[in-house]
Amino acid sequence: MNDPHSSTPTPPLDGATIQAFGPHRAYESELRTDTGVKPDKYVKTHCCFCGQQCGVQLKVKDNTVVGIEPWYEFPFNHGMMCPKGIKRYLQQSHPDRLLHAYEKHAGSASGFRQLPYEDAIRRVAEAIERIQREHGRDAMAVLSGASLTTEKTYLMGKFAHMCLRTANLDYNGRLCMVSAGAGNKKAFGIDRAANPWSDILGAEVVLIAGANVAECAPITTNYVWQARERGAKVIVVDPRITPIARTCDLFLPVKPGRDTALFNGILQQMIEHDWVDHDFIDRHTVGFDAVAAEAKTWPLQRTAEVTGIAPKAIEQAAEWWGLAKTSFLMHARGIEHHTSGVKNVLSTINIVLASGRLGRPNCGYATITGQANGQGGREHGQKCDQLPGGRDLGNPEHRAYIAGVWGMAAEELPAPGVDAYEIMRKAHTGEIKGLLSICFNPVVSLPDNNFVREALAKLDFFVAIDFFLSETARYAHVVLPGSLQEEDSGTVTQLEGRVIKINQAVECPGEARKDWQIIQDIAKALGREQGLAFKDPEEMFEELRVASKGGVADYSGITYKRVEKNFGVFWPCPSETPPGVPALGPQGTLRLFEPGSWNPVAKGAGPFYFPDGKAHFNVTPYVGPAEDVDQSYPLILTTGRVVSHFLSGNQTRRIGPLVDQYPEPLLEMHPRLAQELGVADGDWVCAESRRGNCTLRAQVVQTIRPDTVFIPYHWGGRKSANQLTISAQDSLSKIPEYKVCAVRVSKAGAPEYAAQLEPQQ
Amino acid sequence: MSAPQDLEFFIDASRCIGCQACVQACSECDTHRGQSMIQLDFMDRARSTQTFPVVCMHCDSPTCAEVCPADAIKRTDDGIVQTARNPRCIACNNCVLACPFGVPKMNTKMNLMMKCDMCYDRTSVGLKPMCASVCPSQALAFGTRAEMLALRPHAKPVNDFKFGAQSIRTKVNVMLPRSVPQEVVDVTQAMYEPSIGQDPFADVFSDLFGGDVFRSIRPRADA
Numbered sequence A: 001m002n003d004p005h006s007s008t009p010t011p012p013l014d015g016a017t018i019q020a021f022g023p024h025r026a027y028e029s030e031l032r033t034d035t036g037v038k039p040d041k042y043v044k045t046h047c048c049f050c051g052q053q054c055g056v057q058l059k060v061k062d063n064t065v066v067g068i069e070p071w072y073e074f075p076f077n078h079g080m081m082c083p084k085g086i087k088r089y090l091q092q093s094h095p096d097r098l099l100h101a102y103e104k105h106a107g108s109a110s111g112f113r114q115l116p117y118e119d120a121i122r123r124v125a126e127a128i129e130r131i132q133r134e135h136g137r138d139a140m141a142v143l144s145g146a147s148l149t150t151e152k153t154y155l156m157g158k159f160a161h162m163c164l165r166t167a168n169l170d171y172n173g174r175l176c177m178v179s180a181g182a183g184n185k186k187a188f189g190i191d192r193a194a195n196p197w198s199d200i201l202g203a204e205v206v207l208i209a210g211a212n213v214a215e216c217a218p219i220t221t222n223y224v225w226q227a228r229e230r231g232a233k234v235i236v237v238d239p240r241i242t243p244i245a246r247t248c249d250l251f252l253p254v255k256p257g258r259d260t261a262l263f264n265g266i267l268q269q270m271i272e273h274d275w276v277d278h279d280f281i282d283r284h285t286v287g288f289d290a291v292a293a294e295a296k297t298w299p300l301q302r303t304a305e306v307t308g309i310a311p312k313a314i315e316q317a318a319e320w321w322g323l324a325k326t327s328f329l330m331h332a333r334g335i336e337h338h339t340s341g342v343k344n345v346l347s348t349i350n351i352v353l354a355s356g357r358l359g360r361p362n363c364g365y366a367t368i369t370g371q372a373n374g375q376g377g378r379e380h381g382q383k384c385d386q387l388p389g390g391r392d393l394g395n396p397e398h399r400a401y402i403a404g405v406w407g408m409a410a411e412e413l414p415a416p417g418v419d420a421y422e423i424m425r426k427a428h429t430g431e432i433k434g435l436l437s438i439c440f441n442p443v444v445s446l447p448d449n450n451f452v453r454e455a456l457a458k459l460d461f462f463v464a465i466d467f468f469l470s471e472t473a474r475y476a477h478v479v480l481p482g483s484l485q486e487e488d489s490g491t492v493t494q495l496e497g498r499v500i501k502i503n504q505a506v507e508c509p510g511e512a513r514k515d516w517q518i519i520q521d522i523a524k525a526l527g528r529e530q531g532l533a534f535k536d537p538e539e540m541f542e543e544l545r546v547a548s549k550g551g552v553a554d555y556s557g558i559t560y561k562r563v564e565k566n567f568g569v570f571w572p573c574p575s576e577t578p579p580g581v582p583a584l585g586p587q588g589t590l591r592l593f594e595p596g597s598w599n600p601v602a603k604g605a606g607p608f609y610f611p612d613g614k615a616h617f618n619v620t621p622y623v624g625p626a627e628d629v630d631q632s633y634p635l636i637l638t639t640g641r642v643v644s645h646f647l648s649g650n651q652t653r654r655i656g657p658l659v660d661q662y663p664e665p666l667l668e669m670h671p672r673l674a675q676e677l678g679v680a681d682g683d684w685v686c687a688e689s690r691r692g693n694c695t696l697r698a699q700v701v702q703t704i705r706p707d708t709v710f711i712p713y714h715w716g717g718r719k720s721a722n723q724l725t726i727s728a729q730d731s732l733s734k735i736p737e738y739k740v741c742a743v744r745v746s747k748a749g750a751p752e753y754a755a756q757l758e759p760q761q
Numbered sequence B: 001m002s003a004p005q006d007l008e009f010f011i012d013a014s015r016c017i018g019c020q021a022c023v024q025a026c027s028e029c030d031t032h033r034g035q036s037m038i039q040l041d042f043m044d045r046a047r048s049t050q051t052f053p054v055v056c057m058h059c060d061s062p063t064c065a066e067v068c069p070a071d072a073i074k075r076t077d078d079g080i081v082q083t084a085r086n087p088r089c090i091a092c093n094n095c096v097l098a099c100p101f102g103v104p105k106m107n108t109k110m111n112l113m114m115k116c117d118m119c120y121d122r123t124s125v126g127l128k129p130m131c132a133s134v135c136p137s138q139a140l141a142f143g144t145r146a147e148m149l150a151l152r153p154h155a156k157p158v159n160d161f162k163f164g165a166q167s168i169r170t171k172v173n174v175m176l177p178r179s180v181p182q183e184v185v186d187v188t189q190a191m192y193e194p195s196i197g198q199d200p201f202a203d204v205f206s207d208l209f210g211g212d213v214f215r216s217i218r219p220r221a222d223a
Helices: A015-021 A083-091 A117-135 A150-164 A178-188 A220-229 A259-272 A278-284 A288-295 A300-307 A311-323 A341-355 A396-406 A420-429 A449-457 A515-525 A537-548 A560-565 A656-661 A671-677 A752-756 B021-026 B094-098 B130-134 B145-151
Strands: A041-046 A055-061 A064-070 A101-104 A112-115 A140-144 A169-171 A205-209 A233-237 A250-252 A327-331 A363-367 A434-438 A461-466 A478-481 A490-493 A498-502 A635-640 A666-669 A684-688 A693-700 A708-712 A741-747 B007-011 B039-042 B051-054 B105-107 B112-114 B140-144 B155-163 B166-177
Touching: A015 A112, A041 A498, A055 A083, A064 A083, A064 B130, A083 A656, A083 B021, A101 A117, A112 A117, A117 A140, A117 A434, A117 A461, A117 A478, A117 A515, A140 A150, A140 A420, A150 A169, A150 A490, A150 A515, A150 A537, A169 A420, A178 A341, A205 A220, A205 A311, A220 A233, A233 A311, A250 A311, A259 A288, A259 A300, A259 A311, A259 A341, A278 A341, A288 A341, A300 A311, A311 A341, A327 A341, A341 A363, A396 A537, A420 A449, A490 A537, A498 A560, A656 B021, A666 A671, A666 A684, A671 A693, A671 A741, B007 B145, B021 B130, B130 B140, B140 B145, B145 B155
Parallel strands: A140 A169, A140 A434, A205 A233, A205 A327, A233 A250, A327 A363, A434 A461, A461 A478, A635 A708, A666 A693, B007 B166
Antiparallel strands: A041 A055, A055 A064, A101 A112, A101 A478, A490 A498, A635 A741, A666 A708, A684 A693, A684 A741, B007 B140, B039 B051, B105 B112, B155 B166
């Protein structure tokens, strides 16, 4: 047996860099001398973290965000907030904040030295120019993110495709929304939550699959609980008893990686008992017979054996789902982060379509979007194969339309590129020489991140735009100081498909610049500023309206004014509807697939976004995870989030009260497993996979399957769960399989980092 | 100004998700910045994710005030039991030990007892307290009794408690299932009563796997 301690690489501790750039913890009292002062203003805007985008009011005094006040009128959350939203103001005027540009400098203890902003821009432009001249345009790659405003994501797509003309552009939604997006497009022809969240309230059955709602979308909890007060039955599918599962009516403790089997089995029960809506299936769908044939291979006993769920529980779920008159099915990364991610999504859509409960009040389906702009950020051209309006970079008509809007020849647009992980692989082989990244921390967030660190270290030139020096930016040759959400304005599209307005509260400090200005400055220094010279986000949005017009993600009827007047506008929202089709209400399209609704693909043939207007059943044969357990690595590792941290933790690990709430990653295991391993709660344990190892303290709890261990992934370096995870990806969506890999766990001594680093570092 | 009397505070622990939004929001108050006055604890994390939030219950006859030798704890006419008055409090800790709900905290740095005053700065002008404003599960809720009864048809508010021989009526309500006959929460007795519904500490995984879940990690007998 090989010893992973000797054969797998170990991340550096980066002590001197951390000393200079953090993450350090900021607290209320340390930052503000007198917080009791009356604020200069309250700015109505939204949270900077998750996809729910709760309405909030920032308290501003002397160009500093000093606190937060509920925004009771905003209809999604009515003032509710989670701990992250409450403390997010502490990231502004933080001691770690990048106030200048930096360049890598071996002579400095921290590894970096300041340089004037203009010099940094010049260096970046020269490097891009040189790399593209010597190695071709595609040798320069761009990584972007879905926490940016829609305006910025539109600009990033235009910058890569029109200014750099590189095919290699992708975004961090590759780790988040792509399985749901691909599944939705295959089944419905459109990628958006089908319903507003208010439809949860009237559902008789709420089925939550692979979503730690209470920790990852906390405000949604109240919708679920309120439905339950009205008599809804709540079914939760999860390998862990998360807080939302604790009081559900039926808990299906699925073995990680077996979701398709479960939903195929549930569909089979529905068919056997004739709990399907034949009329809906006949009139509004295609492909049911093939799906039914596949379901037939999933009798109860086989489903139970594969999923690890008791047969009677599967039967009960099918009965409740099958007999309900109204229902809401929601899922999240738990079923999407798999090599079968798209199939898992499609298998849930199959039971929704078979029930016929879609496109009506209180009959809903949605993925719970992860990032702030996880929805808008996946629509307008920063995905590797995409153009604005949800258009395809591989489609000649779409290319021609966008090239026309942008004032360039269609053949000058690059071909579709590769996904974010493949960009890392190409950097590793040397095919990609240069990288510009913004809003992405792949050293923490990508799987098998020892490989990612190697890839970044091989780049000829790497420029990172960030407001804090993230673990990834530590690998950059030049770091440009970007903007926080509260320092810019624009729109985002939250998890219901509602376009909302982010309002600027304060100006950027020091030499930090708004992200879009940095991109413009680079384009200008390259002498390729054509098409990028916007004066403000609204001007970008106005162009985006034109660019999205006629596409599936049609924003042409949305204006800043309309958004602000109506607490948001739901897309699709075309500026005009064809003769005979009634105009949309002021809030746009609240609910998709309503009977008689018109869309630009079906053109009246039916409510779904295919030429015949019908939804597609998709056959979902079960395929196990890429790496299953074996004698050497006998346990399943699954990863996820905790409520007080967000994604790679670049922001939340700098906010003291959030760090204190959950300081360091713990490895959760069941007491029966702990007993087998001789581990007690709080002991150090080493988890090892074929790719790396990670020593953490154990949390022994009976709220997790005994064959599975869980580690939250928000930390970097030697505390990073993604040292262990596998880079196997879904063949269609290219999402990595974060939710299943094989590990072994053993009792260990205290790791070297314990004495040298603070919990958040 | 006084708090509108038709607005009440309701705690429903069955809704609590332990997210600590209430704790983080409470610590934003200008009078005790950086410190929360809310107690939020896991009941038994090893066995369940069940958590329980406790704010000051604002008793009609507050034990904390009754045991205070310095008469530092005042109750307003509208029923809000306030944090100890700074000049009077002698930091003797009597209130901390005596409160049956375990609410007051001793701030040793400031030599002062501090506790929840139901965001008097907010409630006295008709705003919700911060914790109940932000609570994402509405385990902590603030509104009229009629609203609450309409929103939660299976629950009833109760504000009478018994701790041994001591009976206490509070301004703050806890939600109980309407199906149970109790109109008084007998806290001492409840420690010995079986839980309502499913045992929250039951190991739901115990009957799912039999013994074979660990087969793969045990050394084989023949190996």
